[in-house]
Amino acid sequence: MPHRYFTTQVRNGQAWLSPEDGHHFVRVMRGKVGDQLVICDTNAVEYIGTVTAIEGEDVTLSLSEGYPTVAEPGVEVTLFLGYPKQGKLEDEIRHGVELGASRFVPFFSRYCVATPKKEDQKQQRYQKIAQEAAKQCGRGILPQVEVALPDFSALCARLEEEQYDLVLFFYEGGGESLAQVLARHPGLKQIALITGAEGGFSAQEVEQIAPLVTRVGLGPRILRCETAPLAALAAVMTLTGNLE
């Protein structure tokens, strides 16, 4: 299988690798003129690219007709993630990209053990992790990781600003059956999923967010905060036919 690269530099049947990927192709892969690559334009369109020129680490390709990436799910899922301790957010992002999430928005809330610290810098690292995962699992877009929202009110404000077909709040205290909620909403496109950090949500937070969300449960077993988003995402992808 030819190597696969993302690039936004696609014009008139030609494409150019990013400096980082150019370096990788020329120095690490020892690529040559005439080599074939799969080029993805980050908007879920792919091409077969043939390398036509290499100057230093600048790599130019001529492209086949574009075709849609098969790997993008039919639903666009934003994961709002209660900020967990230690490196768990990185694992949540990796798993989430593979399972098809399009966007990640970490947030702090009352019972978070983690506290905000250099979140701008961390966002860059998280974004890089998402990008690497997207390459490895064959996504057609680069899922975005946003800078963490500083508190629960910021999360609620974001939900009020943005348009989703469905906002699902996965609450440890239980809620409706996900299967039943999804059956009531056929043809969903934009879905938001919200899961908490280690400490869960306070009663006040549950009340504050109630008008903005549909509350659902993930069953009687207590899931750790790093398991909940994966279970939620896998369940949504399964029930919308995007994990088969």
Add this chain to the structure above:
Amino acid sequence: MPHRYFTTQVRNGQAWLSPEDGHHFVRVMRGKVGDQLVICDTNAVEYIGTVTAIEGEDVTLSLSEGYPTVAEPGVEVTLFLGYPKQGKLEDEIRHGVELGASRFVPFFSRYCVATPKKEDQKQQRYQKIAQEAAKQCGRGILPQVEVALPDFSALCARLEEEQYDLVLFFYEGGGESLAQVLARHPGLKQIALITGAEGGFSAQEVEQIAPLVTRVGLGPRILRCETAPLAALAAVMTLTGNLE
């Protein structure tokens, strides 16, 4: 919520904590006569226990009427796990216990990067990890982790020996839709799920196991070996109504 302990020592309306849990209750929790605990008999029956005697670290309780643990899923899932590198198997076990798996059987196969080494000792550590996860997530049984099977033929032999209502082989090359397979098999009780290690399965292995399994896919994205069993298990639990 009262603390929760597993014990197999349940007789005539009384229970005794294991030495390890007795130590925990007496020394760490500083428990006293009269304290209430939730006692689970490891067969999915729970009791409210009242401590009636403490001698050293020996703890005796008198029990309420038993009631069924709510947390056990309606399907008994055995996860056959291609042996992954490094500590990934531990994570797979933790996630798997939370998501409701009953048994874990790691196996080596042709493209495994890991090689068998002191697997008897490792099994003990894995079993302990499963036990801790079961306590934390509120399971009613103690999921079992078996000693790793030494090769793919041993896996096939095991599948021939054991009785399952359905054996699902999650293959990176794709297969039937899980939802359709499960719809064809209502009322399943005993299910086996098989996922591979980093290197996937060889063509020969796929052929060898074919008569013993139903081949299913997990969608067009390439899941890492530590994501695949979680996705598979979450999907099965979702579609059988055990994740709501």
